[in-house]
Amino acid sequence: MTRQECVDYLKSHDQYLILTHLRPDGDTLGCAAALCHALRRIGKQAWLYRNPEVTLTYLDMVQPFFLPAGQATETVVSVDVAERHMLARGYEGPVDLSIDHHPKGGSFCAESIIEPACAAVGELLLELLDMLTGGVDVFEADALYTALATDSGCFRFSNTTADTFRAAARLTDAGAHIAELNKKLFRSKSRARMLLEGAICASLQSYKDAQLNIAVVTLEMLQTAGAREEDCQDMADLAGMVDTNRVAVTVRELRKDHCKISVRTDGSMSAITICQAFGGGGHLMAAGCEIPMAPQDAAQAVRKVVEELWV
Numbered sequence: 001m002t003r004q005e006c007v008d009y010l011k012s013h014d015q016y017l018i019l020t021h022l023r024p025d026g027d028t029l030g031c032a033a034a035l036c037h038a039l040r041r042i043g044k045q046a047w048l049y050r051n052p053e054v055t056l057t058y059l060d061m062v063q064p065f066f067l068p069a070g071q072a073t074e075t076v077v078s079v080d081v082a083e084r085h086m087l088a089r090g091y092e093g094p095v096d097l098s099i100d101h102h103p104k105g106g107s108f109c110a111e112s113i114i115e116p117a118c119a120a121v122g123e124l125l126l127e128l129l130d131m132l133t134g135g136v137d138v139f140e141a142d143a144l145y146t147a148l149a150t151d152s153g154c155f156r157f158s159n160t161t162a163d164t165f166r167a168a169a170r171l172t173d174a175g176a177h178i179a180e181l182n183k184k185l186f187r188s189k190s191r192a193r194m195l196l197e198g199a200i201c202a203s204l205q206s207y208k209d210a211q212l213n214i215a216v217v218t219l220e221m222l223q224t225a226g227a228r229e230e231d232c233q234d235m236a237d238l239a240g241m242v243d244t245n246r247v248a249v250t251v252r253e254l255r256k257d258h259c260k261i262s263v264r265t266d267g268s269m270s271a272i273t274i275c276q277a278f279g280g281g282g283h284l285m286a287a288g289c290e291i292p293m294a295p296q297d298a299a300q301a302v303r304k305v306v307e308e309l310w311v
């Protein structure tokens with residue numbers, strides 16, 4: 001549907017339940033919070049589905065809107081959910097409307113508005129909420145800035161466009177707390193995460209003139225650092241930060257003699273081909289697999305495959 005049709009839809013329905021995705025990020029949660037707040041501001045009843053995987057970073061933003069037990073709802077809207085199986089854990093019902101930016105999003109919903117050119121759903125939602133309410137308030141500006149900034153890697157990823165900056169500028173005009181949000185989202189980490197990164201960096205093994213970099217994360221390292229699951233996000237990016245890197249491999253011990261492998265490449269070699277050797281798959285620049293070996297053995301097994309494929 002068009003933006004106007006979507007706004008008309010939001011105006012003509014009520015009793016909203018807003019859904020986020022599995023392992024929720026700043027885009028899905030920021031959009032859900034902003035949409036819920038804006039709907040309430042125009043007199044609607046709206047709640048967020050209680051996604052059990054919300055991390056501490058985002059809890060304050062969404063918790064006040066969680067659906068109370070026993071509260072009935074009518075209209076179910078998902079934000080940033082690409083596929084049915086990506087819906088937050090525990091939700092089994094139908095979805096009436098999908099607001100998304102994943103190219104194939106919305107296929108599981110009765111209605112959808114999908115705009116893949118947007119770096120974040122937050123970019124699209126700003127347009128919709130401006131049309132719906134006449135202008136976002138400070139809470140919504142903060143939530144949408146969270147969406148925009150996290151999905152664009154703080155405006156550093158290749159999905160960032162002039163429109164992304166224009167949306168951020170409008171959110172700044174609307175009162176978004178840019179400095180505080182950037183500090184919280186990008187310039188701070190838990191002490192456990194700091195210790196874990198230190199251990200991962202110390203584990204780095206480099207080959208091929210440091211164009212192949214392998215990091216190992218053992219259960220013992222996680223325990224020593226006191227790391228919880230949310231301290232482990234984007235760990236696979238670390239090895240690839242070596243400036244000479246072409247292929248970065250992160251070996252994570254899941255249990256005794258069983259490891260999860262994440263491969264990231266610069267596109268000059270296929271991460272899929274590397275992972276297919278171990279029954280995995282993925283994309284050209286990011287793929288994964290599991291190997292039933294101890295961490296160091298798994299690291300050397302992957303090294304051997306990468307070196308055989310090396311071009």
Ligand SMILES: [Mn+2]
Nearest residue numbers: 027080121151
């Ligand atoms: Mn997104």
